Amino acid sequence: MVTVNLDKPPGRKALHGVSPGATAAVSNGKAFSQLTIWLLAIRDQRDRAAFGALFDHLAPRLKGFVMRSGASSALAEEIVQDVMLTIWRKASQFDPHKAQASAWIYQIARNRHIDIVRKEHRPVPDELSADPGLEPDASQILGLEQEAEQLKLAIQQLQPDQKEMIEKAYIGQLTHQEISSQTGLPLGTVKSRIRLGLGRLRKELKGLR
Amino acid sequence: MPAITHHIPDAMIAAYAAGSLPHAFAMVVASHLSYCRDCQAALGAHQSAGGALLEAAHSEELSPGMKASVMAILDKPPTPEPVYDAKGIYPGPVMQALKGGAPRWRTLGMGVKQNILYEGDGGSARLLYIPAGQAVPDHTHNGLELTLVLQGSFSDETGRFGVGDVEIGDEDLEHTPVADAGDPCICLAATDAPLRFSALMPRLLQPLFRI
Ligand SMILES: [Zn+2]
Numbered sequence: 001m002v003t004v005n006l007d008k009p010p011g012r013k014a015l016h017g018v019s020p021g022a023t024a025a026v027s028n029g030k031a032f033s034q035l036t037i038w039l040l041a042i043r044d045q046r047d048r049a050a051f052g053a054l055f056d057h058l059a060p061r062l063k064g065f066v067m068r069s070g071a072s073s074a075l076a077e078e079i080v081q082d083v084m085l086t087i088w089r090k091a092s093q094f095d096p097h098k099a100q101a102s103a104w105i106y107q108i109a110r111n112r113h114i115d116i117v118r119k120e121h122r123p124v125p126d127e128l129s130a131d132p133g134l135e136p137d138a139s140q141i142l143g144l145e146q147e148a149e150q151l152k153l154a155i156q157q158l159q160p161d162q163k164e165m166i167e168k169a170y171i172g173q174l175t176h177q178e179i180s181s182q183t184g185l186p187l188g189t190v191k192s193r194i195r196l197g198l199g200r201l202r203k204e205l206k207g208l209r
Numbered sequence: 210m211p212a213i214t215h216h217i218p219d220a221m222i223a224a225y226a227a228g229s230l231p232h233a234f235a236m237v238v239a240s241h242l243s244y245c246r247d248c249q250a251a252l253g254a255h256q257s258a259g260g261a262l263l264e265a266a267h268s269e270e271l272s273p274g275m276k277a278s279v280m281a282i283l284d285k286p287p288t289p290e291p292v293y294d295a296k297g298i299y300p301g302p303v304m305q306a307l308k309g310g311a312p313r314w315r316t317l318g319m320g321v322k323q324n325i326l327y328e329g330d331g332g333s334a335r336l337l338y339i340p341a342g343q344a345v346p347d348h349t350h351n352g353l354e355l356t357l358v359l360q361g362s363f364s365d366e367t368g369r370f371g372v373g374d375v376e377i378g379d380e381d382l383e384h385t386p387v388a389d390a391g392d393p394c395i396c397l398a399a400t401d402a403p404l405r406f407s408a409l410m411p412r413l414l415q416p417l418f419r420i
Contacts, residue, residue: 035264048280048283051280051283052276052280055276055279055280056276059271059275059276060268060269060270060271061263061264061266061267061268062263062266063268063269063270063271064266064267064268064269065262065263065266067269068266068267073269076269077271077272077275080271080275081275081278081279084279085279085282085283085287088283089287098253099253099256099257099260100257100260101260102257102260102261102263102264103253103256103257103259103260104256104260105260105263106226106256106259106260106262106263107226107256107259109263110226110227110228110259111228113228114228118232120232120329121290121305122228122232122235123232123235123236123238123239123240123301123302123305123306124239124301124302125239125240125242125243125249125252125300125301125302126242126243126294126295126300126301126302128243128246128249144257147257148257148260148261148264151257151258151260151261152261152264152265154261155261155262155265156265166258166262167262169223169224169227169229170223170226170227170255170258170259170262171227171262
């Protein structure tokens with residue numbers, strides 16, 4: 001029996017109020033992804049073994065992901081190291097009611113990449129208070145986990161060229177113009193492929209929300 | 210929370226998530242997101258997609274010793290970073306650009322004032338202060354411009370913009386925003402090209418005022 005503390009972590013002071021927390025226990029963390037379980041162990045127990053396991057799973061993928069944006073192996077490792085340290089340090093901000101573990105890590109990875117390469121702090125939005133009609137509970141977490149699974153399937157089903165375009169869009173390979181000049185595809189084709197791919201992903205998302 | 214009717218387009222939120230927006234635009238998007246639950250939900254959807262792509266990424270082998278060196282410095286205290294919270298009418302991303310201080314207004318004439326927050330290769334961002342009833346002189350855009358209302362409201366040919374609303378202008382939009390009655394209108398405006406205030410002052414003077 002793994003007890004998972006689902007209290008909302010303290011966030012940045014927002015323009016509008018604060019939200020209540022909730023506590024729940026989930027048997028063996030069933031239906032929670034492995035990433036989520038590791039992150040919660042890091043957040044709540046400062047569990048170094050969980051961090052080690054997360055590192056083994058995530059760091060090589062992160063390096064591959066960052067290199068897809070054109071970074072050298074050395075720069076990618078600098079970014080991966082920074083992202084992994086940030087995960088450890090900012091774990092208290094991880095809230096599985098709000099974002100999947102992979103989504104939370106994705107945003108950290110993009111932010112750190114930009115901060116390191118551009119040497120300027122990326123502006124980050126204030127946290128909004130929780131939706132008053134939405135009491136945080138475990139079903140939100142499970143809904144998000146389910147969405148992540150569906151997205152993974154949707155990505156597997158994309159045509160290779162669609163997947164490549166979407167990857168470039170989400171890896172921050174800048175503008176449509178730049179995508180076009182890198183792939184040698186005419187701009188119109190690039191745009192329509194991104195739209196096709198995104199539309200497909202969005203359809204998957206819609207079915208879940 | 211203000212009722213917001215003018216949002217950030219979805220593709221721009223995706224670009225913000227990916228980090229491919231120029232810094233000045235990212236300031237406006239992050240500021241709008243500080244007011245807007247709908248756009249935060251859209252951002253969440255794009256982060257989910259990004260997360261799924263990250264999980265599906267091809268692994269690259271790490272240099273030996275990398276893990277050990279990260280584990281060794283886990284508890285090393287990080288260099289403290291200043292955190293800028295929302296203050297008054299200014300959301301956190303604007304306070305960050307103001308480095309926690311108050312705006313330092315420079316007058317542009319006709320009661321209109323500005324405070325340049327950022328200037329770089331990818332564009333510039335400024336706060337604009339427009340007294341009630343005062344027109345922001347007609348300007349044509351040479352590129353893309355985002356204008357987010359932080360206080361008061363303005364109206365132009367395309368509609369009314371209140372706190373939290375964003376107007377998106379491009380080459381095709383020739384408009385004359387006028388601050389509505391009430392509090393002075395304060396906006397965060399970002400552009401990827403120098404603005405041309407055609408009626409406010411001769412073009413020759415523009416470099417002087419950096420408009
Ligand atoms: Zn919005």
